[in-house]
Amino acid sequence: MVTITIDGNVCEVPANMTILEAAASVGIKIPTLCYLKDLNEVGGCRVCVVEVEGAEHLVAACNNTVLDGMVVHTNTPKVRAARMTNVELLLSQHDSSCTSCVRSGNCTLQTVANDLGIYRLPYKKHVEHNSWDRTFPLIRDNEKCIRCLRCIQVCEKVQGLGVWDLTNRASHASVDVRGRKPITEVDCAACGQCITHCPVGALRERDDTERVFDAMADPNKVVMFQIAPAVRTSWGEELGLSREEATVERLCSLLHAMGASYVFDTDFSADLTIMEEGSELLHRIAEHDAGGEDAPALPLMTSCCPGWVRYVKARYPQFVPQVSTSKSPQQMFGAMAKTHYADVLGVEAKDAFCVSVMPCVAKKTEAALPTMVGESGDPDVDVALTVREVVRMIRASHMDPASYEDRELDRPLGFGTGAGVIFGTTGGVMEAALRSAYFLVVGENPAPDAFKEVRGCDGWREAVFDLNGRELRVAIAHGLANAGKLLDALERGAVHYDFVEVMACPGGCVGGGGQPIHDGVELADERTAVLRALDHDAQIRFSHENPDVAACYRDFLGEPLSELSEKLLHTDHTA
Ligand code: HC1
C-alpha cells in the first residue's frame, strides 16, 4: 500500500493502482475518452490528464501508477485548460453533426465535450472521409473516428483477428482495415465487438429498419418476428426500463403495436436445434467409436454463432467438416416459418416476411448466405435486426414502453424451454445439448442442473461427464482469440474433446455486438443472470419436452435427422 493525496484527500491505496483507479476509489471522477480497462490504457486522448506535484508536465491518469507520497490535483485551471484544448483538437478532426449521428445521446465524446463546457470550436476543421461498402453489415465512418484505438485493441486482443490498423501519420493518422483492403476481403467475423467498444459513432451496424417498416406497411406482407434468447435481457436498457419491466412479453406487445403480424420466439427453434444437433452429436460419436476408415473426427463443434462460423471458415478451414451441419436457431426458425408454419397459419410462403431481433451483427451475414434460402430462392430470414435497431424503431414509433402491457408470444413458434433460453450465454448451448443427449442415451431425464459445471466465464473451459459408461469430454470457448487457442491445441493433439461450443462474443450473445452500448461497462454477467433465472424458473427445462417441438416432429418433420429435417434444418458450411 502507498499513501497519496488526491485533491486534498489523504488515502492509502494499493501500490499497483493507476491514478485514475486511486481517484475513483475515493469518489473522485477523472474524465476519460480513449481508456478501456485492461484493453486500452494508452493515454492517447489526454483527456484524463492531472497535475502531479513535482512533475514537469501533466500526466495521464489512466496509465500512470501511484507512488508513495504522490500529491495529485485533478481539477486545476491548468488541467481544465489542457483537457479543453485536447478535446477541441479532436473535434477539429471530427464530423460533429450530432443530430444525425446514430450515437447521439450515447456518445462519450459528446458527453466529455459538453461536460468541459466546449461550446465553440477554435480550430479549423479538417475531416478525413473513407470509402466503404455500405452493403456490408458493419459500417465505418472515419469522419467520426477519434483514433482512440479501441477497435484495433478489441479486435486484436479479444478476437485475435487484427482487422483494424492505424494508417498514415501525424494529423493524417486514421484507422482503416489492415492493409487498406476492402472489409469484404479480410477475415472480419462481423461480430460487432468493435462497434460496442467504440466511444463515438465511427462504427455501427448497417441500418435495416426501413425495410422492416416498409414490410409492416405492406398489406400483402405477413411480418413474423422472432426474438433471440439474449434480447430479453437487454432491450429495455436504453429505454429506461428496469430488468423486471423489460420482459420479452412487453417487447412482443410493442412489436404488435408497431405492425407485426406475429411475434414468435427464437427459443422455440433453439429447442429444435438441440433436437437436431444433439442427435447429430450422438450419431457422430457412435460412428467415431465404431472406427474404420471413414469414421468422422471429433469433436463436433457448435454452429449457431455465425461470427464463429465465419472465423473457422476463414482461419481454420481444416476444422469446417467438424462444425455441426445443424442450422442456427435463427435460420431454423426462418426455414420452418416459411414452410410448415406458413401452412399452419394459412399464409402463402411468398407473403411471409421474417424479421429476427438479435443481439448480433453477424446474424445479418448469416441471413444473407446463399445457402439459407427456401425453394423459391427467397431468404428464410428476410431481415436480421440488432437490439439497437429495434430500440431505434420503438423510439421512431414514439412509443412509451412503460405504458404497454405484457402480451404472450404467439404460438406455435412462440414457446421455448429453459434449455432454449440459456443459448444466449456462454456454455448454454452445451448445457442444453447435454440435458437432451443424456435423455436420448439413458432414456430418462438427468437433474436439470446436472451439467452446471459447464457454466462460468473462463474464456476456455472444459468438463468431463459420464454418459451411460462413455466418457464425454466437452469444452467451451467464448471470444475468438480463445477459440483460436483451443483450435491450435486441437491441431497439436494437446487436447481431445467430443463436443465443443464456441461463441464469438465475450460472454456469448449476452455480450453480443448488437447489444445496447454502455461505454466502458460490461453487462454480460448481469444479463446472464437474467437468462439463468428464466431457466431456473421455467416449467420445462428440457428441449425434448417442448410440446410444440414434439408436435412439429409428429406433424411434419418425422424425427430428428429425417430426410425432411436434413433438407430444411441442416446446411453445408463448405458450400
Ligand atoms: Fe444467439 Fe442463438 S443464442 S446465436 O447468441 O443460437 O444472436 O441470443 O439467437 O440463432 O437461439 C444470437 C442469442 C441467438 C441463434 C439462439
Ligand code: SF4
Ligand atoms: Fe452473434 Fe452471439 Fe456469435 Fe456474438 S456470440 S457473433 S452475438 S451469435
